Every structure is written in C-alpha cells, then in structure tokens.
Amino acid sequence: MxxxxxxxxxxxxxxxxxxxxxxxxxxxxxxxxxxxxxxxxxxxxxxxxxxxxxxxxxxxxxxxxxxxxxxxxxxxxxxISRSASKLPQSRQYSLSLAPSLIPSVGPIISSLVSSGVARYGGYRLLERVGVYDISGTIKAVPGSKEDVFKNKDISLVDKRRLMRFLMFAAGEFEDKKEIDGQENTPFLDFLKISFSLNEEIAAVIAYSLAYCVSASDTTLPALLRIRKYLHSAGRYGASSFLVGHYxxxxxxxxxxxxxxxxxxxxxxxxxxxxxxxxxxxxxxxxxxxxxxxxxxxxxxxxxxxxxxxxxxxxxxxxxxxxxxxxxxxxxxxxSSGMQPYSFIARCIAIIDRPISFSQQSSALETEGIEDSASSLDEPPLQQNIDTAVLVFPPSSLPGGSATTAVHVLITGEACMATPNGKWTVYLSMPLLEHSSSPESILKPYLKAALSLTTPSSADSSTEPLFATYYIQRLRCSPTPSHPFPSRASDPSSTVLxxxxxxxxxxxxxxxxxxxxxxxxxxxxxxxxxxxxxxxxxxxxxxxxxxxxxxxxxxxxxxxxxx
Missing domain, CATH: 3.50.50.60 (FAD/NAD(P)-binding domain)
Incomplete structure (x- = not known):
C-alpha cells in the first residue's frame, strides 16, 4: 500500500x-x-x-x-527571559536544551557502539569537577586514589575512612551489613554514621560524586550511581564522564x-x-x-x-x-531517591572568559579508585578548563538555597560548542514549587561562577555576553502506585x-x-x-x-x- x-x-x-x-x-x-x-x-x-x-x-x-x-x-x-543583545557567529554555537554528561560505562555508550552511531559524533573527557566553597573559591576534586593520598587537607584517619567507603561503594554492597536496613536513610546520614565520615567529606561525596541535590536524598540510589561512576573511571581516560561534541x-x-x-x-x-x-x-x-x-x-x-x-x-x-x-x-x-521535584530552573549563559580552577585542591571526592588514572593524565590545576562541572552544595553561597544543590556544566571550543574564546555555562536547580523567577534564583550562582573567571582584559565585564533563564515543568511519569489511565497491559494499544x-x-x-x-x-x-x-x-x-x-x-x- x-x-x-x-x-x-x-x-x-x-x-x-x-x-x-x-x-x-x-x-x-x-x-x-x-x-x-x-x-x-x-x-x-x-x-x-x-x-x-x-x-x-x-x-x-x-x-x-x-x-x-x-x-x-x-x-x-x-x-522565560533572555538578553536583548545578539552575538555574532551564531552558527558556531551549539547550545543544549538538556545539557548532560555521559558515563564512560553504561547504556548510552553501549548503544552508541552497538548501533554504529559512535562514528557519527565526537566526545571529550570531562576535565575537572569542582566544589564551590563558602569562602568563594573552587575546591578541585581529586581524579584518582593517588590524588586523595597526596591531599594535605585530609588527615590520615579520614583518608583511610574515605578509601574504605570507596572500596565499599565500588563493590557488591547490596548484602553488606553497612547498608542493611539503611536503604532509605538520607545518604548524608549514612555516610556519617556507617563510615564515620565528617560533614565536609560526606557533603562532597553526596553532591559531587553521587550528584545528589538535597540532604534528604536516600542511600541506595546514591550508592548505585556512585558505583557506576567509579566503574566508568579509566575506560577512556582519568575521568568517569564524556561530554558530547556540538x-x-x-x-x-x-x-x-x-x-x-x-x-x-x-x-x-x-x-x-x-x-x-x-x-x-x-x-x-x-x-x-x-x-x-x-x-x-x-x-x-x-x-x-x-x-x-x-x-x-x-x-x-x-x-x-x-x-x-x-x-x-x-x-x-x-528511583533516584530524591524528592518529587515538579520544576527545574535553568540558565544558559555565554561568557568570554574561562572559569579558573587554579585554587588549591581540597575537595574530598574521587572519581576513581584505580591507579591507572594518574594525575599526570589531567591538565595542571592552573590551566583554564574547557569542560568542567562546578557544584554548589546547599548553603555554600550566601543568599543561595539552603536545601538544594546547583550543578553547573561548562563547555567551550574544544567541545565544538562555541567559537574561539567563548564558553557556555549551564546552570540547573530542581524546585518543589514555582514561586520565584528563574533569574532571581540562578543569577547569584552565575555571578559567583563569573567571579572565578580569568580576566581577558582590564575592562572585562563580569556580566555574561548572553543569558536566558527559564523554568521547565517536569513531565509526570506513571509509577506502579500512580499509573496513568491507559490500557497498559493490552497489546492492542497502538499508541505508545x-x-x-x-x-x-x-x-x-x-x-x-x-x-x-x-x-x-x-x-x-x-x-x-x-x-x-x-x-x-x-x-x-x-x-x-x-x-x-x-x-x-x-x-x-x-x-x-x-
């Protein structure tokens, strides 16, 4: 026919x-x-x-x-709001409505390889993960076990506790006594009680390794994410993550x-x-x-x-x-183990100065436990970074949220995403309700990130060249307890x-x-x-x-x- x-x-x-x-x-x-x-x-x-x-x-x-x-x-x-100004070289920007990281081991990588789609695109290792400190500096996240032990800000006792947790998280922990009955415990509490980790170490693990967004996020989903990311380290380089081109x-x-x-x-x-x-x-x-x-x-x-x-x-x-x-x-x-957020505040900003990760590393997370990912494989700390994640834990920014983390993804020319000398900054923050404008929510975080940029000239502005802010209403998905009315078990349902x-x-x-x-x-x-x-x-x-x-x-x- x-x-x-x-x-x-x-x-x-x-x-x-x-x-x-x-x-x-x-x-x-x-x-x-x-x-x-x-x-x-x-x-x-x-x-x-x-x-x-x-x-x-x-x-x-x-x-x-x-x-x-x-x-x-x-x-x-x-x-939705945006800057009134327009920039030249529009077609040299590839701006994502849904910025993402690709774990080096997982379903998307398997499908890219198995389908043959991998040959159609390019990918770059995530170079750096940093945690914003209330002092106004970035604490760069160590990229290997070796980096953890070289860190002078962690006591020997805390290093041993940290490595004990990482070995636990990388293994088959489902039947271990540490997690028995603790699956739905807030992850931060689990880290402090079961592994005697202090508040600072526990917070960095939760928000920068497990990518939790609040102190109430539960233990088992966070551990499952950490295990996947730990196993991803070393496959294509020191980082656990890739960033897709364009x-x-x-x-x-x-x-x-x-x-x-x-x-x-x-x-x-x-x-x-x-x-x-x-x-x-x-x-x-x-x-x-x-x-x-x-x-x-x-x-x-x-x-x-x-x-x-x-x-x-x-x-x-x-x-x-x-x-x-x-x-x-x-x-x-x-289940992500997170609260049922209804909205997410987003910002896409274009800047003309790189965010510097030159501060002394004192964050306490590690993205891998294998020695194969040597610190020599990564850019030196003083180098301007082309692909990075910056995490603002709750209460890390005066005037910011005391309950929710903000994650920032930075991409530049090496990702084929911007012209030379430009970078894109993506900010996102989950919300339980929509009561304030996205600009009022996220602009303080953008300003904090821009305060960390390396000046390109004496008259450089701390304002982005372009920015748009908006709230995304999250789509409701059916769950076993709250299914949508549909013929879910009927194979004759011909609309999926x-x-x-x-x-x-x-x-x-x-x-x-x-x-x-x-x-x-x-x-x-x-x-x-x-x-x-x-x-x-x-x-x-x-x-x-x-x-x-x-x-x-x-x-x-x-x-x-x-």
Whole structure:
C-alpha cells in the first residue's frame, strides 16, 4: 500500500530517536516526524539564533501558528527571559536544551557502539569537577586514589575512612551489613554514621560524586550511581564522564536518526501533524485478504497521507484525542531517591572568559579508585578548563538555597560548542514549587561562577555576553502506585507514549536509552499482536533477542572511536 509504514514516531528527542533507529535496524518501516525544523526536540542542540527563536516562540503570548504542540511547550517552559543583545557567529554555537554528561560505562555508550552511531559524533573527557566553597573559591576534586593520598587537607584517619567507603561503594554492597536496613536513610546520614565520615567529606561525596541535590536524598540510589561512576573511571581516560561534541544529547539524537535513515527510515522535520484518524482496517495484500488496523496521518503541506499500525510519541507531540487510549510506557530507570521535584530552573549563559580552577585542591571526592588514572593524565590545576562541572552544595553561597544543590556544566571550543574564546555555562536547580523567577534564583550562582573567571582584559565585564533563564515543568511519569489511565497491559494499544528522561546531569542520556529499549520492546510486542490478528502470512514473529543487531566490523573503524 502506497504511503504505508509500520510505525510513525512523533518527536526526535533522544528516547524517540534511539527507538526509531532500533526499529529501523530490526527491519520495520519507520516514519519519523517532528514539528521542529531541527533534531532533538526538548534535548536539541541549537545555534544561538535558533535558541533565541525557541525562547521567543515559547514566551510569546500569542502565536501565528497555534497548535497543540506549541501550547504544550508553553505550559512546559515558563517564566522565560533572555538578553536583548545578539552575538555574532551564531552558527558556531551549539547550545543544549538538556545539557548532560555521559558515563564512560553504561547504556548510552553501549548503544552508541552497538548501533554504529559512535562514528557519527565526537566526545571529550570531562576535565575537572569542582566544589564551590563558602569562602568563594573552587575546591578541585581529586581524579584518582593517588590524588586523595597526596591531599594535605585530609588527615590520615579520614583518608583511610574515605578509601574504605570507596572500596565499599565500588563493590557488591547490596548484602553488606553497612547498608542493611539503611536503604532509605538520607545518604548524608549514612555516610556519617556507617563510615564515620565528617560533614565536609560526606557533603562532597553526596553532591559531587553521587550528584545528589538535597540532604534528604536516600542511600541506595546514591550508592548505585556512585558505583557506576567509579566503574566508568579509566575506560577512556582519568575521568568517569564524556561530554558530547556540538551540544551533546541533540547531536547524539541526530546520529541515531541518521542511522535510522540509512536503514530505510523516512524523516520529516518542520511539518505539523494536522490530523490522525483511525485505526481502521486497511488491506496490505493484493487480494485484500490481510487487513491491518491502520492510522491515517496527515501532514502540513504533504499531499499524501501516511498509514501506520503503531504510533510512538513524546508527550508534547501526541494529539490530545489519542491520549485516552494511549499506553504510557513507565520509566525504566530505578528511583533516584530524591524528592518529587515538579520544576527545574535553568540558565544558559555565554561568557568570554574561562572559569579558573587554579585554587588549591581540597575537595574530598574521587572519581576513581584505580591507579591507572594518574594525575599526570589531567591538565595542571592552573590551566583554564574547557569542560568542567562546578557544584554548589546547599548553603555554600550566601543568599543561595539552603536545601538544594546547583550543578553547573561548562563547555567551550574544544567541545565544538562555541567559537574561539567563548564558553557556555549551564546552570540547573530542581524546585518543589514555582514561586520565584528563574533569574532571581540562578543569577547569584552565575555571578559567583563569573567571579572565578580569568580576566581577558582590564575592562572585562563580569556580566555574561548572553543569558536566558527559564523554568521547565517536569513531565509526570506513571509509577506502579500512580499509573496513568491507559490500557497498559493490552497489546492492542497502538499508541505508545514515551517517558521523559531523568533530569540529573549524569543520568539523562542513560535513562533515555533505557527508556528507549522499553519502548522498543513494547512496540515489537504490539506490532506482532497486530500482525497476528490480521493473519499476515509474511510477518516474522520470531523472537527479537537483542536491542541492536550485530554490526559487521569495518576495518576502517578499528581505530579507537573515542
């Protein structure tokens, strides 16, 4: 049948893009559609002009092209403001709507390699992690066991306690006596009680190694994150993390879309879905003996309709009339152990001076316990850093939050994200409620970070060249105790809604990948059910054993991809 595909995927976020790629490589016909003229959806990497258009479109009270997608976006991204000035070289910026770190071991790395998408992108090691101290300085985080023992600010007794904890966290701790009955204890209390760590050491471990955001974050999820990050150290270098080129998640999503297109996927960007009707029986064989219940999808400025058996969509892209019968795929990542935050305050700022990590290192975290990651592998402390994370623990900034940490990601020219001499600073802070403007919340942290920059000239300003602030309303995900009303256990549910990824800086890419595999398997299950009920003789209902099919080795790719 002309215009027929197995699946229509709406939205090119990382979860949807990985799903589309996996389905295409598994032999299904996929059409992938996005209202936006770029890949990545809410995780897109945008030029500066594109970011300004994104801000203006979502902050305007009226829109010439009102539709359900834009209305959903305006309810998700609120209290948006930006600098009035525009900068030259707009296309040399790749600014991420969802900045992230990539653990060197984990689901996203496995999918990048197994799918072949790794060859389409570039990655840089995270060079430094620092903790902001109430004294107004950065305490650089040691990068190895050797650095911990060379640190003169930690007593020998505390070093032994710290290393005992790191050995515990890197191992199979689930059945150890230290954690028995303590799984839901606040992680900071667990560190102080079970390992006799002092307040300062415990805080640095919690906020800079486990990436907790408050003192109430629980123990087991924090330990699981730490173990993953410790095991990531040394795989590609001293750091546990990689930073994707060209903005990270959006560029990676585009790589998966490229792989799907190579496998036969159809891509339509910048076009609105005007109508979806059905499902109605449609013949798929010449004698019309086999009929599948198909949706008819109409696109703006497209004369031909698409017919499909299954629709996969992000929450923003799905048309409202499909929601009552849709199946919402629950997130597959374990509980973060954090409070149920409803919002996240974000800032994207461009600066023309590097943030210096030249202060004496006295932070107490380590990203690895193996001697293979020598401190000689890292840039010297006085060197300006191109990729770094700066953590503001609660109460570390006068006038800042006393309960919630702020995480800052810094990227520069070496990440292909900015022109020469420019850096992007991303700030994020989870919120339980939206009661203040994002600028009033985050500007003190941005000013504190800018106070640590290295002056480029005598008249350099401490203000960013450009900044935008906004609140992101976090999408509700179904849980076992609070499921969305849907036919969740019914394989005949032919509309699948993808879950949102984690908003934790080092978890978002991995969680999107895990979610994508869950959506992929639900899609396979539904497609097999639909074809079996239609009596399709040519349909292969064999078992899909792996997320990604084996790829043939290319001699040209035998060199290290990273």
């Amino acid at each position: 002309e215009g027929y595909v197995d699946v229509v995927v709406l939205g090119t976020g990382l979860t949807e893009s990985i799903t589309a790629s996996a389905l295409s490589k598994a032999g299904y016909k996929v059409a992938h559609i996005d209202f936006n003229p770029y890949y990545g959806a809410d995780e897109a990497s945008l030029s500066l002009d594109e970011l300004i258009h994104w801000v203006d479109e979502r902050s305007s009270l009226e829109s010439e092209d009102a539709n359900s997608y834009l209305e959903s976006q305006k309810s998700q991204f609120i209290s 903005g990270g998640s959006g560029e990676i999503a585009q790589g998966f879309c490229r792989t799907a297109a190579v496998a036969g996927g159809i891509y339509v960007l910048g076009r609105r879905v005007t109508a979806i009707t059905g499902p109605v029986p449609q013949p798929i064989s010449e004698d019309e003996s086999t009929k599948l219940s198909s949706y008819s999808v109409e696109l703006e400025d497209f004369p031909e309709k698409l017919s499909c058996n299954l629709i996969i969509s992000s929450q923003d892209h799905v048309l409202p009339h499909l929601l009552p019968t849709a199946k919402h795929i629950p997130p597959s990542t374990p 809604i993808t879950p949102p990824p984690s908003t934790l800086l080092p978890e978002s890419s991995d969680s999107a990948t895990i979610n994508a595999e869950a959506v992929f398997r639900a899609a396979i299950h539904t497609l097999r059910y639909v074809h079996s009920t239609a009596g399709s003789a040519n349909f292969d209902d064999g078992e899909t054993e792996s997320f990604w099919p084996a790829i043939e080795a290319d001699p040209a790719d035998e060199a290290d991809e990273w």
